[in-house]
Amino acid sequence: MSSTTTPAPGPAPRGKRGLSALVALLLAAILAVGVNMLADRLLPSARLDLTQNRLYTLSDGTAQVLRGLNDPITLRLFYSRRLGAEIPAYGAYADRVRAMLDEYVAVAGGRLRLEVLDPEPFSETEDRAQALGLQGVPVDQSGEQVWFGLVGTNLLDDERTIPFFQPDRERFLEYDLTRLVWELSNPTRPVLGVMSSLPLNGDPRALMMRQPGVGQPYVVMNQLRQFYTVRDVPLDAQVIEPDVQVLLVAHAQNLSDATQYAIDQFVMRGGRLIVMVDPHSESQASRPSPGQPPARDTASNLDRLLNAWGIEAPSNQVVLDQRGAWRVRADPRDRIQAVDYLAWFNVPQAGLSNSEIATAQLSQVTVASAGEVRRREGASIEFVPLITSSERTQMVDAARVRQEPSPARLLAEFAPDGRARVIAARVRGPLNSAFEGPPPPPEGAERPEDFPAHRARTEGPANLVVANDADILEDRFWVRVQDFFGQQVSTPFSDNGALVINLADSMAGGEALVGLRSRGESLRPFEMVEDIRRGAEAQFRQTERGLQERLEATERRLRELRQGPQGQQASAVITPEQRAEIDRAREEIRRTRGELRQVQLELRRDIEGLENRLRLLNIVLVPALLTVFAIGLGIVRARRRAGARA
Numbered sequence: 001m002s003s004t005t006t007p008a009p010g011p012a013p014r015g016k017r018g019l020s021a022l023v024a025l026l027l028a029a030i031l032a033v034g035v036n037m038l039a040d041r042l043l044p045s046a047r048l049d050l051t052q053n054r055l056y057t058l059s060d061g062t063a064q065v066l067r068g069l070n071d072p073i074t075l076r077l078f079y080s081r082r083l084g085a086e087i088p089a090y091g092a093y094a095d096r097v098r099a100m101l102d103e104y105v106a107v108a109g110g111r112l113r114l115e116v117l118d119p120e121p122f123s124e125t126e127d128r129a130q131a132l133g134l135q136g137v138p139v140d141q142s143g144e145q146v147w148f149g150l151v152g153t154n155l156l157d158d159e160r161t162i163p164f165f166q167p168d169r170e171r172f173l174e175y176d177l178t179r180l181v182w183e184l185s186n187p188t189r190p191v192l193g194v195m196s197s198l199p200l201n202g203d204p205r206a207l208m209m210r211q212p213g214v215g216q217p218y219v220v221m222n223q224l225r226q227f228y229t230v231r232d233v234p235l236d237a238q239v240i241e242p243d244v245q246v247l248l249v250a251h252a253q254n255l256s257d258a259t260q261y262a263i264d265q266f267v268m269r270g271g272r273l274i275v276m277v278d279p280h281s282e283s284q285a286s287r288p289s290p291g292q293p294p295a296r297d298t299a300s301n302l303d304r305l306l307n308a309w310g311i312e313a314p315s316n317q318v319v320l321d322q323r324g325a326w327r328v329r330a331d332p333r334d335r336i337q338a339v340d341y342l343a344w345f346n347v348p349q350a351g352l353s354n355s356e357i358a359t360a361q362l363s364q365v366t367v368a369s370a371g372e373v374r375r376r377e378g379a380s381i382e383f384v385p386l387i388t389s390s391e392r393t394q395m396v397d398a399a400r401v402r403q404e405p406s407p408a409r410l411l412a413e414f415a416p417d418g419r420a421r422v423i424a425a426r427v428r429g430p431l432n433s434a435f436e437g438p439p440p441p442p443e444g445a446e447r448p449e450d451f452p453a454h455r456a457r458t459e460g461p462a463n464l465v466v467a468n469d470a471d472i473l474e475d476r477f478w479v480r481v482q483d484f485f486g487q488q489v490s491t492p493f494s495d496n497g498a499l500v501i502n503l504a505d506s507m508a509g510g511e512a513l514v515g516l517r518s519r520g521e522s523l524r525p526f527e528m529v530e531d532i533r534r535g536a537e538a539q540f541r542q543t544e545r546g547l548q549e550r551l552e553a554t555e556r557r558l559r560e561l562r563q564g565p566q567g568q569q570a571s572a573v574i575t576p577e578q579r580a581e582i583d584r585a586r587e588e589i590r591r592t593r594g595e596l597r598q599v600q601l602e603l604r605r606d607i608e609g610l611e612n613r614l615r616l617l618n619i620v621l622v623p624a625l626l627t628v629f630a631i632g633l634g635i636v637r638a639r640r641r642a643g644a645r646a
Contacts, residue, residue, distance in 0.1 A: 058103055062178045065185070066104060069111040071155045073184050076115045077101060078129045080146035086139045090148065093167045097150075100173060104181070112181070119147045135163035150177075154184040168491050179226065190508040192228035193244040194221075195235060195263075197253045197300070198283055200473065219479050219490050220497045227501065228508070235259065238441060239448055240266040246507045248500075250276040251284065251300045251470035257439040264305055264434050268455035272507035273464040274500075276472065277301050279315045279398040280369040282344075283474040298402060306466065308434035310379025311427060313468045318369050318398050319421045320414060321345040323390040326366075328407055341407040342394075342414060344368045344477070346494065347423070351388045356426060358502035359386050362495040366477045369401050370469035372421045381429040385422040386465070392416045424467035431462045465503050472496045554588045 058066075077098065084091025098116070105112050119126035121144045129147050130136060136145030150162040160180045169176065194200060202217040224230055233240065233247065238258045240247060247266055255263075267273050281298045301315040320342035328341040346366050352359040359365075365387055372395065375383040394416050401410075433456050441447050471477055478496035482489050492498070 058107060059174065062104075062174060063107055065178055065182050066108040066112065069108060069181075069185050071185070072111050072113060073181060074113045074115065074153050075101060075104075075181075076117060076151045076153075078117050078119050078125070078134055078147045078149050078151070080120075080148065081118055083137075083139065083146035083148055086146075089167060093165065093170065094148065096170070097165055097173065100177065104177065121145070132159065133161050133163060137164065150180070152180050152184050154187075156187060158184055158187055160184055166489055166491075168489070172492075183226065189227065189229045190245045191231055191241075191243050192224060192504060192508075193231050193233040193240060193247045194250070195233040195237070195247065195252050196250040196470075197235065198251050198281070198470065198473070199287060200250065201232065203287075218473055219475050219481060220473050220500050223497055223501055224504065228504065236442065236445070237262050238445070239451065240271065242269075244271065246272045246274065246504050248274045248276070248504070249302070250274075250473060251278050251281050252302075253297070253300045255302070256442050257304075257435075258441050258445075260302065260305055261435050261439055263302075264308075265452065265455060267309075267431065267462055267464060268433055268458050269452070270459065270462075273462075274467075274503055274507070275302060275306070275464065276467045276470040277306075277313050277315060277371070278369070278468065278470040279318050279371040280402050282368045282471045282477075285402075286476075296403075299398065300470070305434050307376065309427065309431045309462075309464075310376045310381045311373065311383075311425075311466055312376050313373050313466060314371055315468075316398050317395045318343055318371055318401055319367075319389055319423065320394045320396055320410060321389045321421075322392040322414060322416065324348060339407045340411055341405075342410050343401045343405065345389070347387050347389065351390065351420075353384065353386050353388075356384060356386055356506075358426075358506045359499065362498060362502075364494050365472070365496055365499055366494040367423055367469045368471040368474070368477055369398070370423045370471070371398075372423065373425050373466050373468045374422060375425075381427050381431070382461075384426040384428070385424075386426055387422070387424040387467070389421045389423060391418050391420050393419060393421055395421070423469055424465065424472075427462070427464050427466060429461050430458050432457045463507060465507075473500065554592065 079094050079098075084094055101114050105114050117125050117129075119129045126136075126145075126147070129149065129151075132151045134147055134149035134151065136147055138144065139146050148165050150165070152160045160183050162176055162180060165173075198218075200218050200221050221230065228246075231241070231244065233244070235252060235255060236259055238261075240262050244266070247263070249263060263273070277300045279299050281300065284295050284298050299315045301313065303313075303315075306313055322340065322342055322345075324346040325340040325342045326344040326346070327338045328344070329338060344366070346364050349363050352362050352365060354360050367387070375381065394414060396410070433454075435454075436456075437454050438447075438451070473496070475481065478494035479490050479492045482491065
């Protein structure tokens with residue numbers, strides 16, 4: 001019986017292997033192109049943002065504005081490439097702006113058009129940028145200018161511009177862009193009435209007297225005008241005009257009953273009210289009228305209205321808060337150059353309401369000589385805190401901060417009671433009028449025609465905000481204003497301006513913009529370090545105060561021994577008892593001064609020791625833990641391999 005053997009197949013010819021590889025490569029290329037075409041067709045706006053802070057992810061408010069566009073808007077970005085070549089930081093920021101604008105175009109769904117233009121020197125494009133109000137900046141001695149701004153237009157030829165993109169405002173980039181688009185899509189602005197004793201709109205008399213820092217409008221007012229038709233309401237108004245949707249009453253002093261009645265009836269008719277009273281207006285104290293001495297009456301209240309509505313905002317006390325207190329210059333006679341001023345403090349995100357859209361996205365708000373807001377016992381209103389201090393607070397008489405306040409003394413006598421204080425709150429609910437009927441008009445005035453009928457209560461729930469601090473509006477507590485080649489650039493370091501605009505937006509119905517403000521990073525200090533430092537300094541101040549009083553008493557005793565009582569010249573002959581008393585007084589002065597120096601030295605040692613421990617923790621401990629972990633992991637693996645071989 002014979003058998004046949006089938007030979008094993010040999011390797012394929014080299015030519016066939018090459019052809020198969022070529023075909024596979026071609027098919028892979030076709031597949032890649034097809035997948036890209038399919039993704040471009042089906043997912044035109046799909047993007048993945050892998051940045052740490054989600055820099056290129058638009059907020060819900062921006063998406064709402066862009067998707068709600070009814071008419072097309074054209075954006076023209078004027079960017080000089082030479083600027084990026086000369087200053088790389090601007091080149092990187094230009095890429096960021098361009099990428100953000102591309103996101104806007106993608107989300108808008110065809111209702112937003114973007115043009116990018118390079119205005120070369122002496123070109124028609126440069127002339128166009130200048131005519132549109134953009135800011136040109138020289139980069140060298142030749143005088144040639146570079147441009148980096150944005151112009152937006154709508155079908156009605158309305159224009160909005162960002163004259164020059166500043167990298168300092170990168171954290172507000174989305175807010176600036178969305179604000180521009182929103183303004184172009186909402187040409188009719190709501191009316192905001194403003195009633196105040198402060199020069200919120202500037203003081204022409206100060207400008208004429210060459211006091212520009214005093215005479216300029218508040219920054220927050222310039223920002224409000226970008227969104228609202230701002231209308232001044234006189235302090236003697238008897239009626240609030242019916243087209244005013246939101247009324248801001250900020251530190252309005254000594255209002256007559258007729259004007260308070262006008263505010264009351266505005267709320268009864270359904271108007272939205274923002275009230276800012278103040279136990280001590282730092283703004284008024286630091287901005288005296290030209291030719292006038294500093295104001296002594298710096299308090300304001302609306303007790304008649306607020307009390308009738310179930311709210312209390314006392315004007316005779318201020319809140320001191322150790323956490324977040326500002327560092328200010330100490331008295332020149334003090335040995336320490338700076339001290340915590342407990343009446344001026346920052347309220348961090350933990351003290352801002354997360355449930356309210358006006359404050360949920362804010363990082364920090366600064367208040368100064370603020371008072372407390374609270375609900376009256378038995379009131380049926382809904383009381384929602386917006387700004388709340390920490391628990392390291394104390395209430396003190398407002399007189400202690402009105403006339404020549406002493407930060408060191410406030411700190412030395414500070415005794416926190418463990419209670420957090422509400423500084424601003426939103427109030428909702430049906431309200432009763434504070435008046436039984438219209439009061440008589442002021443003497444010499446007549447009642448306006450078509451005076452509205454009296455309303456005893458609101459038809460539905462009222463909506464108002466009450467803050468016991470009007471210095472939230474003051475520039476120096478939240479924004480730095482710098483001149484940039486003739487252009488005023490405002491760089492906020494706190495979110496006071498955003499808070500005011502958010503409150504107005506939430507009341508006027510424009511809540512889409514609220515979540516955009518202050519989305520960027522903010523400074524986050526080490527709270528534990530700050531608490532230890534503040535506690536150590538408070539203890540130092542208390543000890544220093546006692547030693548200083550003892551030192552002054554001893555020095556006074558020494559002068560009496562040398563000169564005699566009441567400054568009379570003592571006898572030329574000093575008795576042994578007087579000499580011994582003088583020596584004891586000198587020794588007491590020397591010892592007291594030594595104790596003062598020792599207390600100061602211990603304060604510095606505590607703070608420096610804490611800093612050194614933190615540095616050691618960051619530099620040594622973390623790498624050491626990683627090293628121990630790696631060694632332990634290596635030992636475990638070695639034992640496992642040894643066990644497997646066994």
